[in-house]
Amino acid sequence: MISAAELVIPRFHDVLGDVMAHGHTHYWLYGGRGSTKSSFISVAIVLVMLANPEANAVVVRRFSNTLRDSVFQQMTWAIAALGLEKWFQARISPMELTYLPTGQRIVFRGADDPLKLKGVKFTKGYAAITWFEELDQFDGVDAVRSILNSLRRGGDRFWIFYSYNPPRTLWSWVNREKLERERRADTLVRQSSYLDVAESHPEWLGAPFIEEAEYLRGVDETAWRSEYLGDVTGTGGSVFNNVRAVRLSDAQCRGFSRVRNGVDWGWFPDPWRFVRCGWEPGERRLTIFAEQSAHRKTPAETGQMVVDALTYADEPGRDAFLHDEIVWCDDTPDGKQSMAVYRRELGLRARPARKSNMRRLSYEWLAGLREICIDPARCPLAYEEFRLKEYMRDRDGTWVDEIPDGNDHSIDAVRYAVMDDVLRG
Template sequence: MKLTPKQKAFADYYIELGNATEAAQKAGYKGNNLNRIASENLSKLDIKQYIEEKMEEISSNRIAKAEEVLQYLTRVIRDEETEQVVVTKSAGDFITEIEIVDKKLDAKDKIKASELLAKRYYLFNDREIRLKEMKMDLEIKKATEEDIKVDDKSFALPWNVISPAFVEALHKFEENIFTEYVFSGGRGSTKSSFISLKIIELIKNNPELNAVIVRQVANTLRDSVFAQIQWAIESLELTEEFKCTYSPLEITYKPTGQKIYFRGADEPTKLKGIKVKSGYLGILWFEELDQFKGPEAVRTIEQSVVRGGDKAYIFKSFNPPKTANNWANKYVKVPKKNRYFNHSNYTQVPKKWLGKAFIEEAEHLKEINPKSYEHEYLGIANGNGGNVFDNVIIREITDDEIDVFDRIYMGVDWGWFPDPWTWNKMYYNPSQNKLYIYDEARENKKSNKDTYEILVNEKGVTPADIITCDSAEKKSIQDYKNYGLSARGARKGPGSVDYSMKWLVSLNEIVIDNIRCPYTATEFLEYEYERTKDGEVISGYPDKENHHIDAVRYALEHIINNKSKGPININY
């Protein structure tokens, strides 16, 4: 092990000072990148070994100061050091005198001394603690990030990550004649994958551009578009060039400091308050466009976010809602000079990307419910009006049918007044993809004990019957359990309402016995998509007149979650 004189001086000064950059300066290193030089020195094995050995056996004249420092810290910890403080005391007749006295050090001084001493001796071995407490590790990490250099060459997406459906789109970007790029498509079309990849390419090739990615609801961002951008970075093998943070939710391109921000339209102040350190906000992506509150709301976001600079890229992506009257479906039909539109579906994607299970599920739905297949997988808006459920069949469900129902589901939506407490009983036939709803209960101003007695005495519910309830009312669920019912709370999360509603819409039939379930039949028949103030249909599901619908969703959540593998799907 042989160090140059300058390296040795650096190591000695580092032991004395505990600051790598300052040690490099005192050792004679020159230039504007002393922190990087210092960090490189600390990462060299010979220098690290020298430092460790000298901490055990301090012999050099130069580092006598370091020995003194270490001895002092030890005395502080052992309560052998005092400090002089000025105090005042009464001398009588309203006269005070000043006196200097020795005072033992506070506990906080001893703790700090312990941390400093431990830092010199590498006593913090836990990685999380070391990253937080040890300055050497922090400086190495910082220098590593700063050491990434911008490649002068233009970055291009590799063709093996692009679906054939988007080859034309790549050429349109090269023509540079559009500002708005709209991508619609069915499940598995990989449109979101393409957009996420393209945003990374734009960031790398345009150091002045920063990006904002928006969804209607902020709490859906992390598990959807944030994860989608992370996927794109990993697919392009660029993880060393980007830093992802969860609080705040953003991604930084290390070489230039460019940012990708994530915001929800339901938090408008956070959208308006974005300030970039350099460049401007020139990339905007509306994911799930149909979820936004109409074209006016989208324009408002565009006007508040995209500002400054000559280049702008506005992406809009969505799975077309079933009803042709939805505002997003009508929006893309109106030509716009600066807009490029692309529609894709899973049949254009390499099968190995989607997997065997995905293909089999799509083909199964195609066979048993062609209309739902067209909507879900091909992205065709094949419904009319604003009604959510066009698969409802109203008829008597006979006792003979009920006798062969082998697995029964029950759900409860809590209420008092004016919202009612509701309960439903149903059967799901997976082979036919049909749901049969054949019993209900509905009450206002009834206690949990009252509704329990209705279920047991009037509806024949037993302790063996599982009832899935709205999890917001934990006390009510516990009351039911105390009474002897098998009650449990429904699992909720970002996107769970949308996904469960789409699952109900995808069924071949929802058969409702309107004699046994008059309120349930009315809710399903009359329930409509949310509308803007101008009457435009949007894809939201209004939280009103839907109490039995919610009870049905809760009852079937186990089936829905197992079938969907979760409410949020990325890479689509």
């Protein structure tokens, strides 16, 4: 009898258990070369089908001419490895695998032929399983969502698998979407690499593969991390190389002796943004621990959001009260009017950040800190902006010493919050 656990590395054992228990709907698996994420998914798909007689699978790649030599071969490998060859029938045109006892099917489609995707029908059951292989090649999350909208019909339990090697560029849509997926309760995110395979099954890789990986590790560690570990290393143009993800407790958020608050004004499409930070000058560490964002809110409404954020108890069990903290704000003409509302109607100590000609200097001050710690759960918008901010490129793709504007509302709010410290520094 073949054990499925013997076909996947220990890194995926708990993921396989979660898949079989339907612990999540989405499984976001990324990593480097030789990480066996595709092998794991192919095994998981077959097992889910065997356990759910109504489940059919659709395997999708960006281009249909890549299906036969990649995912089709991968799925036939999984069937053979599980000892189920005599129970499945393979066809090439149309490309599909049929489980003979029930008539369940695994079909293969390219996203470059949307009519064939929309035309996927099953005589028995529904498309319970979808696998997007080489996800980074798709035209963005909207294209993926459109495909899912076509397929997710006729049932109430779905398994969606995504697999890819992360592009180096921080602003690639899959790298941005991965940050969002880490916050979603319906998604399990897992990174894997050849190192996970080498620990338990080095024979699956072979000595030449490992030797090549270790050679690259010695001569170009950044390229090795990108290619073999699946790390998002960036392309060398990151503005902030000092960002660190941390998880903060409520007690830690209350424990900062120097708190900085900042507001970046906005209406629509630019958002209004508010952040709270803890500043530790001796450690040269800034911790961003709270944020608020809004569209189409009046100054009175956003001011109340600030009041709510500053109203808390210093210790558990004590009464909450409004803390009299300075709120540093963008000093635009409209901002001055909004600050007047904050002060007059809500009693907030709203002050203009002296930002004149300070954009570049404040960016350099933040980039020069020892650490910018951000809680991704509490401050997902700030975490994404700081992680992904890159310098500008010229037409030839060469980095230039200029920081582009846009996608920086949380960064701006943080800059205003610490502008007084920047000026003193």
